[in-house]
Amino acid sequence: MTSAGRRHGPSGRPAGPRTTQQRPESRRVRPVLDGARLTAYDVLEGVSARAAYANLLLPQLLRERSADLRPRDAAFATQLAYGTLRATGTLDAILTGLVSRPLAELDPKLLDLLRLGAYQIIDLRVPAHAAVDTTVALARAIVGTGASGLVNAVLRKVAAGGTREEWVAALDVTGDDRLALLTDHPLWIVAAWRDALGADGPGAEAELEAALLADDEAPEVHLVARSVDRASLIAASDGLPGPWSPYAVRLEGGDPGLLDDVRSGAAGVQDEGSQLAALALVRAPLEGPDAAWLDMCAGPGGKSALLAAVRPDGVRLTAADRSEHRVGLVASALRDAEDVEVLVADGRSGPWEPGSFDRVLLDAPCTGLGALRRRPEVRWRRTADDVPQLAELQGELLTAALAAVRPGGVVAYVTCSPHTAETVDVVAAAAARDDVEVLPVAPLFPGVPDAARGDAWQLWPHRHGTDAMFVALLRRV
Numbered sequence: 001m002t003s004a005g006r007r008h009g010p011s012g013r014p015a016g017p018r019t020t021q022q023r024p025e026s027r028r029v030r031p032v033l034d035g036a037r038l039t040a041y042d043v044l045e046g047v048s049a050r051a052a053y054a055n056l057l058l059p060q061l062l063r064e065r066s067a068d069l070r071p072r073d074a075a076f077a078t079q080l081a082y083g084t085l086r087a088t089g090t091l092d093a094i095l096t097g098l099v100s101r102p103l104a105e106l107d108p109k110l111l112d113l114l115r116l117g118a119y120q121i122i123d124l125r126v127p128a129h130a131a132v133d134t135t136v137a138l139a140r141a142i143v144g145t146g147a148s149g150l151v152n153a154v155l156r157k158v159a160a161g162g163t164r165e166e167w168v169a170a171l172d173v174t175g176d177d178r179l180a181l182l183t184d185h186p187l188w189i190v191a192a193w194r195d196a197l198g199a200d201g202p203g204a205e206a207e208l209e210a211a212l213l214a215d216d217e218a219p220e221v222h223l224v225a226r227s228v229d230r231a232s233l234i235a236a237s238d239g240l241p242g243p244w245s246p247y248a249v250r251l252e253g254g255d256p257g258l259l260d261d262v263r264s265g266a267a268g269v270q271d272e273g274s275q276l277a278a279l280a281l282v283r284a285p286l287e288g289p290d291a292a293w294l295d296m297c298a299g300p301g302g303k304s305a306l307l308a309a310v311r312p313d314g315v316r317l318t319a320a321d322r323s324e325h326r327v328g329l330v331a332s333a334l335r336d337a338e339d340v341e342v343l344v345a346d347g348r349s350g351p352w353e354p355g356s357f358d359r360v361l362l363d364a365p366c367t368g369l370g371a372l373r374r375r376p377e378v379r380w381r382r383t384a385d386d387v388p389q390l391a392e393l394q395g396e397l398l399t400a401a402l403a404a405v406r407p408g409g410v411v412a413y414v415t416c417s418p419h420t421a422e423t424v425d426v427v428a429a430a431a432a433r434d435d436v437e438v439l440p441v442a443p444l445f446p447g448v449p450d451a452a453r454g455d456a457w458q459l460w461p462h463r464h465g466t467d468a469m470f471v472a473l474l475r476r477v
């Protein structure tokens with residue numbers, strides 16, 4: 001996929017403002033505001049002013065406003081909010097040259113509005129007059145009449161500069177700076193992905209660009225068929241079988257929350273890469289008994305629910321998490337499962353006896369650099385400084401996981417980050433012990449190509465259509 005061809009949008013949307021949501025404070029001027037754009041703005045404002053999570057705030061706003069927003073408005077609001085948040089770095093680089101003051105000195109509401117308008121112009125190719133007029137109307141209602149002139153002038157200049165590719169060319173950047181602006185990633189994440197891809201040679205930079213572009217797309221919805229037959233789930237959801245996990249169904253659209261199987265818990269929404277990570281633990285060769293499994297960082301319970309569904313008869317599953325709130329979510333995910341124990345515990349000092357489990361899943365807290373597609377603002381919130389602290393915690397948790405498993409038992413170390421310091425380095429430190437051996441993951445999944453990272457496993461959005469999950473298997477010997 002080339003960078004030039006990837007962005008497209010509802011350029012044929014009706015240009016004028018339509019739906020109407022009026023804020024009490026704006027009643028005096030009575031603007032007719034576009035409901036989709038207003039909702040997208042409210043998400044941006046929540047993220048920048050209150051550090052909200054877009055993937056939680058947006059669904060909540062869409063539910064509250066469902067009477068006013070048609071399904072296509074909701075889809076447009078989602079595209080606007082997520083797209084603007086992903087593109088923040090590029091939008092700010094463009095806006096910096098068009099506003100006389102530093103962006104940090106602008107009213108944050110005004111900055112969010114400029115980003116929202118500029119995103120529509122450079123990425124969605126919404127006709128300039130529609131993007132400008134609707135953003136000016138929002139600015140008038142939200143910031144005041146004084147702001148509308150600035151918004152109008154700046155967005156007209158954005159439109160005059162053309163598409164994102166034209167803007168990036170005009171900004172005259174090269175190397176990683178160019179890649180960062182084209183693919184919506186901060187420089188340190190570009191560097192981390194290059195390092196994790198580990199490729200050299202002529203194709204390496206092209207692959208890095210493809211990987212970062214794939215990481216900048218909205219992800220497909222994947223379902224997991226837990227206690228329902230996959231064929232029935234495919235029929236009910238109009239989906240397609242996932243190529244790698246025998247439980248995966250991929251959807252092209254629609255709302256999975258409306259499916260009976262999802263409502264009942266027989267199926268769930270789960271990235272196919274996460275399914276494979278849980279299955280790696282299940283398929284790992286084991287010596288001796290196989291009766292007690294631990295999911296050490298289980299919240300919110302996606303992998304626990306799959307483990308509970310596929311475990312052989314007689315296996316007892318313990319699911320723990322440090323967060324009480326997330327343990328509540330695990331309990332709900334496991335509500336119909338028998339022979340499970342759900343508890344609040346710090347994995348480093350859990351109440352279990354050493355060596356009491358045959359299999360342990362350590363799906364460790366991490367930067368989430370491999371799941372940025374789902375959390376659009378996280379790429380700008382995380383910093384390289386977060387990595388050492390998380391890597392230290394991951395090392396401590398892996399030591400505890402190896403203590404919790406019996407000799408001959410297996411630990412699956414999993415992250416939704418490909419960052420070397422959170423993956424290969426953590427495993428290498430544990431593997432330096434005399435009583436630990438690393439098992440190759442790739443032979444357990446002969447149908448999944450191009451995933452080996454040494455003996456461990458690394459999935460990628462551009463290769464596998466999944467999050468960039470890392471999986472290593474360690475056996476106590």
Ligand SMILES: C[S@@+](CC[C@H](N)C(=O)[O-])C[C@H]1O[C@@H](n2cnc3c(N)ncnc32)[C@H](O)[C@@H]1O
Nearest residue numbers: 297298299300301302303322323346347363365
């Ligand atoms: C990547 S998430 C796990 C996702 C989960 N396995 C799933 O598939 O739904 C990491 C989890 O680790 C938990 N956590 C962080 N530090 C922990 C600790 N010291 N002990 C136990 N859990 C911890 C977090 O609360 C979070 O729920």
